[in-house]
Amino acid sequence: xxxxIAVRILEEKLSRVSALVEELSLKGLLIASESMNRxxxxxxxxxxTVISDRKARVYVPVLEYTRIRDxxxxxxxxxxxxxxxxxxxxxxxMPLIRGGVEEIIKKELGAKGAFGCDYSYLGKRLxxxxxxRCVDLSEDLSRIRALKTKxxxxxxxxxxxIASKAFTEVTGSVREGxxxxxxxxxxxxxxxxxxxxxxxxxxxxxxxPNASYPHAEPxxxxxxxxxxxxxxxxxxYTGYVSDMTRMLVGSSVGSEExxxxxxxxxxxxTAIEKVSPGVKASEVDEAARKVLEKKGxxxxxxxxxxxxxxxxxxxxxxxxxxxxDELREGxxxxxxxxxxxxxxxxxxLEELLVVTSKxxxxxxxxxxxxxx
Numbered sequence: 001x002x003x004x005i006a007v008r009i010l011e012e013k014l015s016r017v018s019a020l021v022e023e024l025s026l027k028g029l030l031i032a033s034e035s036m037n038r039x040x041x042x043x044x045x046x047x048x049t050v051i052s053d054r055k056a057r058v059y060v061p062v063l064e065y066t067r068i069r070d071x072x073x074x075x076x077x078x079x080x081x082x083x084x085x086x087x088x089x090x091x092x093x094m095p096l097i098r099g100g101v102e103e104i105i106k107k108e109l110g111a112k113g114a115f116g117c118d119y120s121y122l123g124k125r126l127x128x129x130x131x132x133r134c135v136d137l138s139e140d141l142s143r144i145r146a147l148k149t150k151x152x153x154x155x156x157x158x159x160x161x162i163a164s165k166a167f168t169e170v171t172g173s174v175r176e177g178x179x180x181x182x183x184x185x186x187x188x189x190x191x192x193x194x195x196x197x198x199x200x201x202x203x204x205x206x207x208x209p210n211a212s213y214p215h216a217e218p219x220x221x222x223x224x225x226x227x228x229x230x231x232x233x234x235x236x237y238t239g240y241v242s243d244m245t246r247m248l249v250g251s252s253v254g255s256e257e258x259x260x261x262x263x264x265x266x267x268x269x270t271a272i273e274k275v276s277p278g279v280k281a282s283e284v285d286e287a288a289r290k291v292l293e294k295k296g297x298x299x300x301x302x303x304x305x306x307x308x309x310x311x312x313x314x315x316x317x318x319x320x321x322x323x324x325d326e327l328r329e330g331x332x333x334x335x336x337x338x339x340x341x342x343x344x345x346x347x348x349l350e351e352l353l354v355v356t357s358k359x360x361x362x363x364x365x366x367x368x369x370x371x372x
Contacts, residue, residue, distance in 0.1 A: 005151055006155075016149075017051050020116075030117045030134060034047075034121070037049055038239070039312075043071055046060070047064075055077040056077065057079050058072065058080045062088075062096070081097055083097040114134070115134040116135045117136060119138045146308055148331070152240065153330070156310070157363050159234070160365075161363075162194045162196050162235040170186045171370045177222050178223050181219060184204075191235050197235075200242060201232075201243075203231075204217070204233070207227040208227045208228075208345060211227075214346070216230070224250060226250055226254065228346075232348070242352055243352050244366075246350075246370065259295075260345070260347045270288060271306075272351065272360050276359050277328055281320070282319075282324075285304060288335070289301060300341055305319040305320065305336065307334055328355060334352055335350065337349065
């Protein structure tokens with residue numbers, strides 16, 4: 001494993017999930033989706049994880065065995081087992097199950113006593129295999145996943161720190177005539193240099209009219225002094241990601257772009273002030289939306305205000321008008337209002353924050369607006 005914090009997080013997850021199994025008087029819990037295994041293990045892998053008696057058995061394909069074994073080797077109550085459908089002889093010291101996912105699931109769920117299963121993020125085939133075999137614990141696991149421990153928050157904070165350093169270092173050298181693709185490459189390189197294990201998502205650099213696409217892809221367009229530029233980026237640290245959006249503003253930007261930028265920042269600040277345990281996520285979204293509506297930009301705010309962040313960049317809770325979620329202390333969420341005027345420009349500002357007993361603690365530190 002990469003660090004002591006990764007060990008602590010995995011031990012905490014095993015303890016939290018085991019407590020759920022015991023609370024519901026179940027024989028065990030089976031996790032089959034890659035997304036939920038990524039959450040539990042802190043690694044992206046196709047696996048079947050079975051948790052019972054406060055221990056975990058993790059079945060992975062042969063080609064993933066040594067990677068996952070070495071990752072989990074410092075947690076004594078986790079056993080990694082290889083499985084293989086094909087007649088290829090593995091190394092002699094590798095514990096091996098002959099067969100595939102279906103055989104493993106049938107074997108594990110054949111034990112006496114009721115099992116719980118995670119039905120979230122599953123494809124049709126796995127849903128058919130699990131159907132009727134176990135109790136659906138998807139909502140229970142989603143609640144556990146959304147509520148971050150101190151160790152998880154520490155990892156996300158470190159990820160945000162890495163992204164903040166990379167952004168600050170690179171944007172100090174932005175110049176007119178630089179392409180979006182070039183700037184995105186510089187940001188990606190800086191993320192790696194400052195300690196990121198990868199990229200939370202493909203880095204967005206979008207200038208001028210390209211910024212009107214919320215999920216723009218960096219291209220060959222060259223940045224002009226008349227442009228506003230959206231930069232959306234995130235790092236990865238011990239499996240946990242960060243998410244941050246900042247604006248670059250050229251020296252000759254027009255007054256309309258500056259008015260929209262001011263409105264978006266006011267919406268951001270208003271929403272952050274609303275964040276507190278017990279507040280409905282929909283109320284936080286509405287607080288930002290009202291600001292933009294008052295400023296004449298309501299119709300141009302075309303997405304939800306924010307989302308949870310953890311081992312993936314989009315996790316529960318969802319901060320939107322239609323969300324039924326309620327904020328709790330320990331949630332890590334984004335607040336990201338935006339204005340997108342087709343064919344002209346786009347503005348978005350995003351902070352990553354922890355919900356605390358006192359409100360919101362912002363994890364993303366760089367200046368929201370950088371002039372070039």
